[in-house]
Amino acid sequence: MIALVDCNNFYVSCERVFNPALEGRPVGVLSNNDGCIVARSNELKAMGVEMGTAKHLLPPSIRRQVTLLSSNYALYGDMSRRVTDVLAEFSPDVEVYSIDESFVGFHGFDSATLEARGQRLRQTVQQWTGIPVSVGFAPTRVLAKVANHAAKKHPGYRDQGVCLLAADSPATQALLKQLPVTEIWGIARRTGERLRVMGIETAWQLREADPKQIRRRFSVVQERIVWELRGQPSIQLDDMIQPKQQMMVSRSFGRLTSSPHDLREALRQHAARAGEKLRAQQSVTSAVMLLVRTNAFRQDLPQYRNRVVVTLDRPTDDSRELIHAAIQGLRLLWRKGYAYHKAGVMLLDLSPKANRQLTLTETPQTEEEAKRSERLMATVDTLNRELGRGTIQLGLPRAGNAWALRSEHRTPRYTTQWEELVHVR
Amino acid sequence: MTTTASWVGSAALNPAPQPLPMFASAVRAGFPSPADDHLDAEMDLHGYVVKRPAATFFARSEGDSMIGDGIHHGDLLVVDRSLEPLPGRVIVVALDGELTVKRLERVGQRTYLSASNPAYQPIPLEGREAHVWGVVTHVLHSLPGATP
Numbered sequence: 331m332i333a334l335v336d337c338n339n340f341y342v343s344c345e346r347v348f349n350p351a352l353e354g355r356p357v358g359v360l361s362n363n364d365g366c367i368v369a370r371s372n373e374l375k376a377m378g379v380e381m382g383t384a385k386h387l388l389p390p391s392i393r394r395q396v397t398l399l400s401s402n403y404a405l406y407g408d409m410s411r412r413v414t415d416v417l418a419e420f421s422p423d424v425e426v427y428s429i430d431e432s433f434v435g436f437h438g439f440d441s442a443t444l445e446a447r448g449q450r451l452r453q454t455v456q457q458w459t460g461i462p463v464s465v466g467f468a469p470t471r472v473l474a475k476v477a478n479h480a481a482k483k484h485p486g487y488r489d490q491g492v493c494l495l496a497a498d499s500p501a502t503q504a505l506l507k508q509l510p511v512t513e514i515w516g517i518a519r520r521t522g523e524r525l526r527v528m529g530i531e532t533a534w535q536l537r538e539a540d541p542k543q544i545r546r547r548f549s550v551v552q553e554r555i556v557w558e559l560r561g562q563p564s565i566q567l568d569d570m571i572q573p574k575q576q577m578m579v580s581r582s583f584g585r586l587t588s589s590p591h592d593l594r595e596a597l598r599q600h601a602a603r604a605g606e607k608l609r610a611q612q613s614v615t616s617a618v619m620l621l622v623r624t625n626a627f628r629q630d631l632p633q634y635r636n637r638v639v640v641t642l643d644r645p646t647d648d649s650r651e652l653i654h655a656a657i658q659g660l661r662l663l664w665r666k667g668y669a670y671h672k673a674g675v676m677l678l679d680l681s682p683k684a685n686r687q688l689t690l691t692e693t694p695q696t697e698e699e700a701k702r703s704e705r706l707m708a709t710v711d712t713l714n715r716e717l718g719r720g721t722i723q724l725g726l727p728r729a730g731n732a733w734a735l736r737s738e739h740r741t742p743r744y745t746t747q748w749e750e751l752v753h754v755r
Numbered sequence: 756m757t758t759t760a761s762w763v764g765s766a767a768l769n770p771a772p773q774p775l776p777m778f779a780s781a782v783r784a785g786f787p788s789p790a791d792d793h794l795d796a797e798m799d800l801h802g803y804v805v806k807r808p809a810a811t812f813f814a815r816s817e818g819d820s821m822i823g824d825g826i827h828h829g830d831l832l833v834v835d836r837s838l839e840p841l842p843g844r845v846i847v848v849a850l851d852g853e854l855t856v857k858r859l860e861r862v863g864q865r866t867y868l869s870a871s872n873p874a875y876q877p878i879p880l881e882g883r884e885a886h887v888w889g890v891v892t893h894v895l896h897s898l899p900g901a902t903p
Binding site: 416751 | 837
C-alpha cells in the first residue's frame with residue numbers, strides 16, 4: 331500500500347501556525363506581485379472565491395472580511411520540510427510530489443493496521459508542525475489520489491481524515507462510481523469528452539474498460555490509468571502529471587555519489603531543464619526549491635534529506651537566474667559525508683509570463699545563447715569566488731529597487747530568519 | 756545577481772555536519788578500535804538543545820511575565836511541539852488568537868496558566884479558547900558583550 335499525504339490548505343495553514351488569530355477566518359494567499367489568490371482557507375472557499383481570482387476583482391463585500399497575505403515561500407518551504415521529516419518517522423520511503431503532497435510507501439506493513447497508522451501520522455504531523463493533513467491509502471498512486479480526495483471531502487471519511495481503498499473493495503467501487511472520469515488524476519478534459527462518447531463517464535466505468543482498447547484509442551499513459559484503477563501499480567512518480575503552479579525536475583543519480591561536483595552539475599542541469607519547460611509554457615517563477623537526499627533504502631549508510639527555498643527578487647524564466655539560485659541553495663544544503671541518491675529542483679509560484687508587470691531583460695534565448703550565457707555565468711561565478719563576492723555583478727536589478735517583487739503583506743519568515751522569529755508574551 | 760537565500764530550518768533538521776566519525780558504523784561488527792574512545796567531536800549546541808528538529812521552533816519572548824523562570828524580554832526560547840504539556844511545564848499557548856508563554860498549573864480540577872511574576876494574575880483556562888502550541892525547553896539569554 332502507498333499513502334498520499336496532502337496538507338490541507340497548506341499555505342494558509344502555515345500562516346495560521348504563527349498567527350492563531352487567523353483560525354476560523356477567511357484567509358487568502360496571493361501569488362507573486364500580489365496578483366491573484368493561490369491559496370484559500372475553507373472559509374474563503376465557502377464564500378465562492380475561486381482559485382486564481384485576481385485581487386482587484388474581489389467584490390468589496392468579501393474584500394472587507396478577508397485577510398490577504400503575500401506568499402512567504404521561505405516559510406512554506408521550511409514547514410514543508412518539517413512535514414516530510416515527520417512522515418519519514420513512519421516509513422523511510424517518502425517521495426515528495428509537490429510542496430504540500432508526499433507519497434509514503436507502506437509496503438510490507440499489515441494493511442489491517444494502516445488506518446490506525448494513518449490516524450497516528452495525522453495526529454503527529456498536526457502536533458509537531460501545526461499543519462493539518464489528509465491521508466489516502468491505496469495499492470496505486472492514482473487510487474491513493476482518489477482516497478486522499480475522499481479523506482478530505484467525502485462525508486464518510488472527512489471526519490477521520492483518513493481513507494483506505496483496497497482494490498475493487500465495496501468502498502472503492504462505491505467511490506469510483508460517484509467519481510466523474512475527468513476528476514481522475516491524469517485524465518484531461520478533452521480525453522474525458524472522448525471517453526464520454528464511448529459511454530465511459532465514471533471512474534468505475536473506466537476501471538471496467540478494456541485496457542488494450544484504451545491504449546489503441548488514446549495512449550499508453552491512459553491505459554496505465556486503467557491498470558492503476560484496478561489496483562496494479564503502473565505509473566512512476568516522475569510520470570505523474572505535475573500540480574498546477576509548480577514544476578519539478580528531479581532524478582536519481584545512476585550511482586550514489588558523495589561528490590559536491592556531481593550534485594552541483596545535477597542541480598545545474600535540472601535548473602536549466604526547468605527553465606526550458608518554464609519558457610515552453612510561457613510562465614515565470616519567483617521561488618526555487620532545491621531538494622537533496624540519500625537513499626532511504628540503504629539504512630546501513632548515514633541518512634540525510636534536506637531542502638531549501640531560494641526566493642527571487644522578481645519573477646523570471648531565465649535559466650541563468652534559476653541556475654544561480656540552485657547553486658546558492660546547494661551551498662546551504664550540502665553536507666559532507668553522505669552518499670547522495672537524488673537531487674531535484676522545484677519551481678514554485680508559477681504565473682503566466684504575460685501577466686508579468688515589468689519586463690526588463692525580455693530576450694528570448696536560443697540554445698546557443700543559453701549555452702553561451704551558461705559559460706558566462708560559470709566564469710563570473712569563478713571570478714567572484716576567487717576575487718571576492720561582487721567582483722563582477724550582472725546588470726540585473728538589485729533588491730529593494732522599484733522593480734523588486736511586490737509583497738506588501740508578507741508575514742515574517744518565522745522559521746528561517748533570526749530577526750523575524752515569532753513573538754510570545 | 757540578486758537572489759536572497761533563506762535557509763530552511765534554523766531550528767531544523769540539519770544533522771550536525773558530522774555527528775559521528777565516518778567509520779564508527781563500519782567497525783561495528785569487528786573488534787572495537789582502541790582509538791574510538793578518544794574521538795571527541797566538536798560540541799554542537801544546536802543538537803544539544805534541539806532534540807526533535809522537525810518539531811522544534813525558536814521564538815522571541817516579550818515582556819516580563821515569566822521573569823521568575825529566567826525568561827527576560829527579548830530572550831530566545833526553544834519550543835518543542837512534540838512534548839506533552841504536563842502541569843509544571845512552561846508552555847506556549849494560543850490564547851484568544853495570541854501566542855503567550857506561561858506555566859501550566861493544575862489546582863484540583865482546574866487548570867491555570869500562571870505567570871512567574873507576582874504582578875500577573877493566574878489565568879483560569881475554563882471557558883477560554885486555548886490551544887497548546889508547544890513546550891518551552893530552553894531559554895537563551897544574552898549578556899553584555901554578546902553580539903546578537
